[in-house]
Amino acid sequence: MNKTVSPAALVVALIMGALSTALTVGIWSVVHTLSTPHVLEVSIPRLLAIGVATGLLWVVLRERLGGRYRYSWAVGALMSGPWFVFAPSLSPGIAVGAVVAFAVAGRVTAGSLRGIPAHNLRQDHIEELAVRILRTGALVFFVSIVLFPFLFMISSSFKTRAEYLSDPLNLGFSLSQPPAQLFNGYIEVLTRFNFGMYIFNSAVIALATVVLTLVPAILGAYAVTRLKFPGRQLLSKSILLIYMFPAIVLVIPLYSVFTQLGLRDTRLGLLIVYSAMTIPVALYMLRSYFQTLPRDLEEAALIDGLSRFGVILQITLPLSVPAIASVGLYVFMIAWNEFLFAFMFLDSPGIFTLSRGMIMLDDQEVPRQFLMAGATVITVPIMFLFFRFQRLLVGGLTAGGVKG
Amino acid sequence: MKKTYSSLAAREARLAFWMLLPAFTIVAAVILFPVVANFWLSFKTVGLGDLRPPTATVREQVSTAPEQPGDELVLVFRMRNSSRTVPIQRVEVQASLPPGLNPVAIPEHWQLDDSTVTRVYPEGWDGGYTEDIEFLFTVSDAFFTSDVDPRRPTDPQTISRARNPLLSANLTLENFRFVISAREFWTVLRTSFVYPFLGALLSIIMGIAAAQLLNRNFRGQGVLRGLFLFPYVAPVIAVAFTWVFFLDPFSGTVNTLAMELGILEQPISFLSERYYRVELFGLTVRLPLALTVVILFDAWRYFPFSFLFILARFQAIPDQLYESADVDGAGHFRKFFSITLPQLYGVVTTLFLLRFMWTFNKFDDVFLLTGGAAGTRTLPIQVYDNAFGRANIGAGSAAAVILFVLLALFMTLYFRTIREDIDE
Numbered sequence: 001m002n003k004t005v006s007p008a009a010l011v012v013a014l015i016m017g018a019l020s021t022a023l024t025v026g027i028w029s030v031v032h033t034l035s036t037p038h039v040l041e042v043s044i045p046r047l048l049a050i051g052v053a054t055g056l057l058w059v060v061l062r063e064r065l066g067g068r069y070r071y072s073w074a075v076g077a078l079m080s081g082p083w084f085v086f087a088p089s090l091s092p093g094i095a096v097g098a099v100v101a102f103a104v105a106g107r108v109t110a111g112s113l114r115g116i117p118a119h120n121l122r123q124d125h126i127e128e129l130a131v132r133i134l135r136t137g138a139l140v141f142f143v144s145i146v147l148f149p150f151l152f153m154i155s156s157s158f159k160t161r162a163e164y165l166s167d168p169l170n171l172g173f174s175l176s177q178p179p180a181q182l183f184n185g186y187i188e189v190l191t192r193f194n195f196g197m198y199i200f201n202s203a204v205i206a207l208a209t210v211v212l213t214l215v216p217a218i219l220g221a222y223a224v225t226r227l228k229f230p231g232r233q234l235l236s237k238s239i240l241l242i243y244m245f246p247a248i249v250l251v252i253p254l255y256s257v258f259t260q261l262g263l264r265d266t267r268l269g270l271l272i273v274y275s276a277m278t279i280p281v282a283l284y285m286l287r288s289y290f291q292t293l294p295r296d297l298e299e300a301a302l303i304d305g306l307s308r309f310g311v312i313l314q315i316t317l318p319l320s321v322p323a324i325a326s327v328g329l330y331v332f333m334i335a336w337n338e339f340l341f342a343f344m345f346l347d348s349p350g351i352f353t354l355s356r357g358m359i360m361l362d363d364q365e366v367p368r369q370f371l372m373a374g375a376t377v378i379t380v381p382i383m384f385l386f387f388r389f390q391r392l393l394v395g396g397l398t399a400g401g402v403k404g
Numbered sequence: 405m406k407k408t409y410s411s412l413a414a415r416e417a418r419l420a421f422w423m424l425l426p427a428f429t430i431v432a433a434v435i436l437f438p439v440v441a442n443f444w445l446s447f448k449t450v451g452l453g454d455l456r457p458p459t460a461t462v463r464e465q466v467s468t469a470p471e472q473p474g475d476e477l478v479l480v481f482r483m484r485n486s487s488r489t490v491p492i493q494r495v496e497v498q499a500s501l502p503p504g505l506n507p508v509a510i511p512e513h514w515q516l517d518d519s520t521v522t523r524v525y526p527e528g529w530d531g532g533y534t535e536d537i538e539f540l541f542t543v544s545d546a547f548f549t550s551d552v553d554p555r556r557p558t559d560p561q562t563i564s565r566a567r568n569p570l571l572s573a574n575l576t577l578e579n580f581r582f583v584i585s586a587r588e589f590w591t592v593l594r595t596s597f598v599y600p601f602l603g604a605l606l607s608i609i610m611g612i613a614a615a616q617l618l619n620r621n622f623r624g625q626g627v628l629r630g631l632f633l634f635p636y637v638a639p640v641i642a643v644a645f646t647w648v649f650f651l652d653p654f655s656g657t658v659n660t661l662a663m664e665l666g667i668l669e670q671p672i673s674f675l676s677e678r679y680y681r682v683e684l685f686g687l688t689v690r691l692p693l694a695l696t697v698v699i700l701f702d703a704w705r706y707f708p709f710s711f712l713f714i715l716a717r718f719q720a721i722p723d724q725l726y727e728s729a730d731v732d733g734a735g736h737f738r739k740f741f742s743i744t745l746p747q748l749y750g751v752v753t754t755l756f757l758l759r760f761m762w763t764f765n766k767f768d769d770v771f772l773l774t775g776g777a778a779g780t781r782t783l784p785i786q787v788y789d790n791a792f793g794r795a796n797i798g799a800g801s802a803a804a805v806i807l808f809v810l811l812a813l814f815m816t817l818y819f820r821t822i823r824e825d826i827d828e
Contacts, residue, residue, distance in 0.1 A: 219427065220424050255791075279430055
């Protein structure tokens, strides 16, 4: 067995070692900086140098250790030694953190070199490594850009002005303060700024929209898929077209007409607009679903003397429960999140939805903490629904392509 | 036999009609009708204040008050048209005199029957019409003993007939002239194209990358897929405010981090600076800063949309294609560029057009981030600003018509493209 390591493999090992270590320890320092009051600075050149050493050490030791990954933790932890030499003043917490971070870095380095031989390096191995680097980079990139704003929102909702001004980089917050102080933002927003009532209003309007959308959409979708009538083709095609009509073109005429009819500053007015906006896409999604249901059953029931509405109620609807739930959730989400019409139509605080209520908080006088508490209050229910019913909602999203 | 069949078909068509009626009524009233109404309003001079029909108002004022029976009472009617611009077709003013109030002289054109004074204006009142009329009375005992309010003794009423200003047929092209000749119009138009173009492009590129990342089975794939959809399902108002805060020049995380790392020397006001000068190889490049941030926000918020569709498309690519490529010895990159990307062509074109159109008429995002300031003004913001900021419904509608016509062009393109897609 050839135990020599080729130069190319050494180069590969040192590159992967440097990248893995820089990434792992870098993440640790960022997480540490964002979650504690202290800024943890790490010198990138030193980190790369240690990473190079880790990579080389691992590739040399790998075969002697029988390629077992549990040793890579130890190799990594060992490499925290050089870092301590140059490290600035250390607290015990940082020291433990550093050992753990470097141990993980060792394991990541080993993982990044998995399946790459120490000799006979072929082009596809190099490509495999490039793909690993890209994938890891992309993973870190997407997870951080997606999570950061939400972490920022939640953390800011727990911090007073003095707290966040003293250290804007710190996303952590102290859990040791009394609950009344910690949740001050939420308490103020829910009581003084009436968000309790706005939650109720939003929920009522969103639920009513679901009903007022589903009933016409189910009837319409059934007619389009199961009944023959002149103009059916044309209607089928125009459903999607109507869905493309932009809200901003509708807002001025609706504002004018609803003002004259006295519907503008009312829940009913908003409800009508929301239903109209979601009926086309709900109809489209349900139509696609009804087309997949077998006709035989319905036809047999019709021959047995069941009426059309009997068929819909006793056969079609029970078979469509998942699709209807999916459409309903999606309509609820649109109505809950809607901003433009709530903003334009509602003037009376008594009937504000959460989106409209948030605008009241957008004021120099109102601390950022309250605004972020409000943002969390409006986001959490929709996130809960999303996670609870993720499969249904994703089905709805792909079937209808939520307009956004 | 044929008759039965056709009556059966007619019954089916009738049933379909009734089942479609609720959906059709709501959509016709709230979507189709407003689009037409928008065209109508764009040719009219209508302000925000004209939305209610004008009314004739009369306020009475006692300018000389009596102190004892026999004294004089001078009463003034202050009459005006509530609208400055819209005329009232016919006005009738009526006031009833309480007991003890005896008219000395009745002004010209006014009539006295029993105890009622009336005046009819058959020609109506023009917009902005005002008139003060003085009546002279003497009072007797009954005036003081009755329960009449001595400061408002006659309680005048009006009957007026005015056309609804939204319905009158005086049409004008003034609104379009106003919109197009506005100094910033061409800049707005350019921004309206740049923003959705780059926003759609970036969100699709990110969508492809994210889908490629999750297009294989590993632990945590489901959680990551849910996580990647976060920006898309969260309410726009919550995430927009969050972005505003972490980009804040004084307390935002981004500025603090960039300064801590030595990337920036001074904090940047990301959302209110039109240009940021960057020195590149001795050249000064002006980066449209606020616009870039708004585009990045859109890419962030909508990449999950592209991601979902592209992931679904990935999973529909037949495995044999990759297997035969493996046999040919193709590497990862070769497979991506020669198999995956060509397979995405259809879905990416459709997604691009869809995202372009939706971003083109998106109002919320720009409005909440910058309010249209610092070079981020797009057509939807212009619509809102004309109609509600400047209280000019007509000019707002004209901007909306321009937006709608442009959108109709894109829609034609879109439906032609997806039809070709289906034909293939």
